[in-house]
Amino acid sequence: MVTDTQVPSSGQRRAVLVGLSLPGQPGWLVEEHLDELDELTRSAGVEVAARAQQQRKTPHAGTFIGRGKAEEVGQAARELGADLAIFDDDLSASQVKNLEEVLDLQVMDRSGLILEIFVQRARTREARTQVELARLEYLLPRLTRRWTHLSRQVGGIGVRGGEGETQLEADRRMLRKRIRQLKRDLEKIERTRQLQRRGRRDVLQIALAGYTNAGKSTLFNQLTRAGAPVEDRLFATLDSKLRRGALSPDIVAVFADTVGFIRKLPHHLVASFKSTLEEITYADLVLHVVDRSHPQWQDQIEVGEAVLKDLGVDADRVMTLFNKSDVVGEVPRRTEGALWISARRGSGLEEMKRAILERLQPPETSIDSDSPELTTDP
Ligand SMILES: Nc1nc2c(ncn2[C@@H]2O[C@H](COP(=O)(O)OP(=O)(O)OP(=O)(O)O)[C@@H](O)[C@H]2O)c(=O)[nH]1
Ligand SMILES: [Mg+2]
Structure with missing residues (x-):
């Protein structure tokens, strides 16, 4: 729910979404990306006007x-009662400023929108600290007098409009101070996480990773009976949750549910979610969960693989799962290095556990230990 006092009393914010088609980025592709921006916008509690x-x-x-x-977009937006324009690509600080003047609307870019969603969703102290840091670092070069936020969860910082440069300067100083404080807090949190990780050294660590809404939390619940929130919206999970689950009657692993990936994940977010994402970096095996029923599943796999690579995870530590097989009408089986499952129905999970155990404990290779060693004659 939007609780900002600067929001019109009807309470519902409305946005126009704007995409740019450049050479090599045909209109249909821009349209597909706008579909995702549309979902993100609604996830932030904002209505899409056009x-x-x-x-x-x-x-x-x-x-x-x-x-x-x-100018055309600005006029149409005002006629439709929109008070916000959201661009699908990152804008420079000066572009935001110029656009706000021409459009006479608040202007936001994709990264800014994703950060807003994270602000609204963060629950634990760690997630809140990480999100606030990412958001303030993003905001610092972009403060304008028109700037308002969709929700008011950022450490009591309110930037008032119409009070001139001096006020802006004061706000910037305050942001810098808060950023320093948050970095110190995060270092402490990171140290605690490292200690906890060391304590789990002897147990198998399996991380669930993948595009947002792929079904990671659903699978996590199936494997651990954890009851993590599952929702059909983007970025339902922000905190990595850890819980034990059995791979076989006598083998237990610690599973980690993690924050979802998305195309053009703002780099400030990746940087401040470092300690959370390290659950992936240090896992013995990463289950890359893919919503195989999504029209853009191939792009989503690519995004997932790129993020995993950035996190330093080699392909040989990744097992790809084609989830939502029930929607596609597939049966549990292996294809092109991936395993079909339905996390919701719980199908394919036994096959998956067997495959995990095979990967982690390869059957003894039958090398005859009595065979003479190869020697090179002098
Ligand atoms: N039909 C079908 N739906 C599924 C399956 N697995 C998950 N879903 C649905 O997909 C949506 C997203 O599931 P989540 O488990 O929250 O996805 P997530 O990957 O944790 O998403 P984030 O936390 O937002 O990154 C929910 O509506 C689930 O019920 C499946 O196997 N089949
Ligand atoms: Mg989730």
């Missing part, structure tokens, strides 16, 4: 889209 798309050779340096197009 979409706009422009084709250009390069982004406009000053206003990202052309000035004429911007």
Whole structure:
């Protein structure tokens, strides 16, 4: 729910979504990306009033889209009662400033929107600290007088409009101070996590990773009977949860449910979620959960693989799971290095556990220990 006092009394914010089609980025692809931006926007509790798309050779340096197009979007937005324009690509601080003037609306980019969602969702102290740090670092170069936020969970920092540069400067100073404090807090949290991880050294560590909404928490619940919240919306999980589950009657592992990935994950977020994401980095095996029923599943796999690579996870430590087999009408089986499962129905999970055990404890290879060692004759 949006609780910002600066929100009109009806309480419901409305946005226009804007995408840019550049050479090599055809209109249909931009449209698909706008579908995801649409989902993100609704996940943030904001209504979508309309979409706009422009084709250009390069982004406009000053206003990202052309000035004429911007004026057109601004007018349409106001007619539709929208008070916010959300761009699917990252905007520079000056582009935001210029666009806010031309559009006469609050302007946000994709990263800013994702950060807003994270702010709304963060629950544990660790997640709140990580999110607040990411958000303030993102915000610092972008503060404008028109800046307002969708929710009020950021450490009591309110940036008031219309009070001139001096106020902005004071706000910036306050942000810098808060950022330093948050970094110190995070270091402490990270040390605790490292200690806890050391304590679990002797148990198998299996991390569930993958695109947001792929079904990680659903699978986690099946494996551990944990009752982690499952929702059909983006970024339901922000905190990595750890819980024991059995792989066989006598082999237990610690499973980690983790925050989902998304195309163009803001780098501030990745940086401040470092300690959470390390559950993936240090796992013995990573289960890469893919929503195989999603029209863009192939892109989502690529995003997942790229993030895993950034986290330093080699492909040989990853097992790919094609989830939601029930929607696609598939039976549990292996295909192209992946395993089909349905986390919701619980099908394919026994096969999956067997495959995990095979991977982690390869059957004794039958090398005859009595055979003479190979020697090279002098
Ligand atoms: N049909 C079907 N739906 C599934 C399956 N697994 C998960 N879902 C649904 O997919 C949605 C997302 O599931 P989650 O488990 O919350 O996904 P997640 O990967 O944890 O998502 P985030 O925490 O947002 O990153 C929910 O509506 C689930 O019920 C499945 O095997 N089949
Ligand atoms: Mg989840």
